[in-house]
């Protein structure tokens with residue numbers, strides 16, 4: 001007989017396991033799924049190119065964010081972590097996938113950039129002690145394309161991570177699938193019925209403002225479409241959002 005539920009974390013873990021029977025980007029095997037995704041680096045995946053997000057460059061150019069301590073969630077091969085490091089941030093970048101972290105570390109070595117890459121689950125870091133090295137709270141938490149791969153119940157953990165790790169006056173920046181352009185528009189409950197995330201969740205502007213209410217919205221817009229020759233990454237099927245935690 002199982003009587004395993006005592007805390008909110010126990011409930012969240014139980015809900016994670018609802019996705020386990022189906023290989024997807026959110027299961028016990030998620031790291032393997034993403035490792036396979038990154039195995040062939042020559043695939044024409046737009047975010048495989050070593051270009052920073054156009055919105056991140058724009059925040060830096062306009063002085064909306066200033067160097068400090070940055071945490072990147074789901075950093076993949078590190079294109080934004082490297083840009084932040086070159087702008088003078090002290091960067092910790094986390095990803096589930098060993099293949100992504102290995103690729104990111106190679107890029108950092110080639111660029112001579114000092115980034116602290118960590119392979120692991122952002123939620124385990126948040127509840128463990130290693131987030132303390134090299135020291136939160138962070139002046140910037142950056143997420144390009146990780147949040148929309150999380151199941152609905154993990155928004156609770158995600159908000160808790162922001163509450164714990166974002167410094168007063170610090171910024172949270174997000175890019176995620178825009179409803180009507182990319183991602184699944186099924187209602188939250190439907191993902192549990194299917195045990196699948198359908199390739200990622202779409203969000204409306206209103207849903208993002210609601211989920212991250214408590215933070216002040218600095219800018220929320222669609223990402224600009226960047227042409228292939230651009231030094232920046234830009235896909236119009238994504239939202240870009242910059243929020244600030246009041247001091």
Ligand SMILES: C[S@@+](CC[C@H](N)C(=O)[O-])C[C@H]1O[C@@H](n2cnc3c(N)ncnc32)[C@H](O)[C@@H]1O
Pocket residue numbers: 034047048073074075076077078079094095096097100120121122123143144145146149
């Ligand atoms: C769409 S990719 C984006 C990668 C990178 N941010 C970029 O834009 O180049 C999403 C990334 O989130 C990572 N990821 C998903 N869930 C995660 C979790 N719970 N903890 C850490 N990383 C996670 C995946 O391994 C994957 O590399």
